[in-house]
Amino acid sequence: MDLNRNDFLKQLLSNLQADVTIAQLTKVSPSWGHANYTPDIHRLYYILDGEGVFQLDDTVLEAKPGQLYLLPAGVKQTLSTSAPRTLYKYWCHFTASIGDLNPFQVMKLPYRIEVSGASSAAEAEALFAELVRFKRRNELAAALKVKSILFDLLRFYMERAEVTEKQTNASLTYEKMKTAAAYMKEHLASELSVEELARLFHLSPNYFAQQFKTMLGASPMQYLKRIRLAKAVELLRATDLSVTDVAAAVGMELHYFSRLFKSWQNFSPKEYRQLYRKRGSAKKDADDR
């Protein structure tokens, strides 16, 4: 019944909202630094040259070229550069949230990764260079590009870091939410209510619904509807069950299912199946030829 940890983190990440507030390439002055500073914004630093010392909570790190730092908001930081070899770095400030949550309070990521290998270094540098370039531009589309580069940088970081769940109060609550999500998947055909789910996890219905939405980006009933429709699509594609039986298999009344399906896909369940099969046989004909 337990949802795979990796799957759950992926689900959380799909609800990640993030945006860059500033991005630059800078050689800092010898006096640069912050002492016992707790920022309310996340930062990425990619060190190209120079040296420095970064302290995050109780962790002291020597900053050197080829290192990529993720400095999360809400963590006490003391940063300094080592004159005369002051830091030359790409950097950006960004916001990130999953509902009301700070994603770096849920995921445990190292504060630093070593960008080893020429191709990785080139990729990191190219991403930052693009980020700086597009951040300066005024076109509407540039804002989307900036966002996409930030996601790319986070992807780059995560691919090279070991990501685990952090055991915080927030994660204890989402342990419950993830179990609830798994329970819903297993009981699609049953009548499920928020009240019943909340009772299973010893929470009040409203509090449960709030927390569920924070963790998964959708209310319990929206989430249930989503997984029911996904299952229905699977059954329409893979089986010859009647639309009535498909509706029953995902715990819905036929007329409601039919209406909901059409508002979601713009096709009725029957039309959807016909189109899917038509497309499938057309592809097969093309392959045979």
Add this chain to the structure above:
DNA sequence: TTCGCATGGCTTAAACTAAC
């Protein structure tokens, strides 16, 4: 004519949000 399916209107119970 029957069956399977789709859709619209109305009602009500359940869920959500904001304020505390």
Add this chain to the structure above:
DNA sequence: GTTAGTTTAAGCCATGCGAA
């Protein structure tokens, strides 16, 4: 966490359409 007001989802019924 709780409460109160608001919004939305879901159920019910009637009806229409196309295929067999």
